[in-house]
Amino acid sequence: MKKEKEIFKKYLVGKGLKLTSERELILEEVFSRHDHFDAEALFQAFRARSENVSRATIYRTLPLLVESGLVQEALRCGERVCYEHIYGHKSHGHMICIGCGKIIEFENKALEKIRKKVCEEYGFKPVEFRFGIKGYCKDCQKKL
């Protein structure tokens, strides 16, 4: 069993919940993606492959994936909540361009340090973590 599935299963069982086939499909779809996505994108992907997973189930499952630590919300791209999987990824920040919607990811070792330090200081147990900058990318600045 893939590591992320193990983690998810463990999380679910710990809460008295079940790893259903729909939840597995969602998990797989989420980890097959290497970009940001929203609930609707998952729904369309399933539909295109004639796999039946309803919107309701997707909306119900995403928070479970977040709580399990496998996925996090990304900086909102537009109207919808966006997600990205984080298991096996270094924590990184985002720059999102107001002009064209482009997302630039960047890594910075210091971010991780700050997070740790702050959480320790306040006895805070982190689940999700976000460092985001909205603004204008190089190209869009020229158009202003």
Place this chain on the structure above:
Amino acid sequence: MKKEKEIFKKYLVGKGLKLTSERELILEEVFSRHDHFDAEALFQAFRARSENVSRATIYRTLPLLVESGLVQEALRCGERVCYEHIYGHKSHGHMICIGCGKIIEFENKALEKIRKKVCEEYGFKPVEFRFGIKGYCKDCQKKL
């Protein structure tokens, strides 16, 4: 004229927009607050004082305040988009508790440095900036 009003006016005029009395009221209300707020909270405050500013105008004005750099979106507290004014404040991060909704603000000089460095590196012009951690506060961890 207060500094923030000057800034807002300058921003508006630069875009061929006008500083109306409604926009002034919203600006004042926003800067009279020292916590996070959402559009509805502003609306209720105006209503309580019988000042007439419609929801539509509030929803239309908040993005202008953000664009002008005076205000930014805060980590979403719940269903609604939350804001905070940032003019005259040091940039800071937030920890938001999933259990009780409490928001802990913290300052960290290194954050500002990282932001600057990253933006320079990518030629990105920042408008808004967020460092947020969702998780469980000390008290809520005990209840888990």
Place this chain on the structure above:
DNA sequence: TGTATAATTGAGAATGAGATTCAATTGCAA
């Protein structure tokens, strides 16, 4: 100081993401 013009406003209707309801289904423990 009046006038033209484009920006702005409020009220209410429309939109749409996400949550909820409930009857039918399914996973799992004994």
Place this chain on the structure above:
DNA sequence: TTGCAATTGAATCTCATTCTCAATTATACA
């Protein structure tokens, strides 16, 4: 296998936010 609680999908509902449009207002200029 059986029982039961968890889960699902379809439809419905909710409610924050956006849009529409006629009436109003701020500014530039005559």
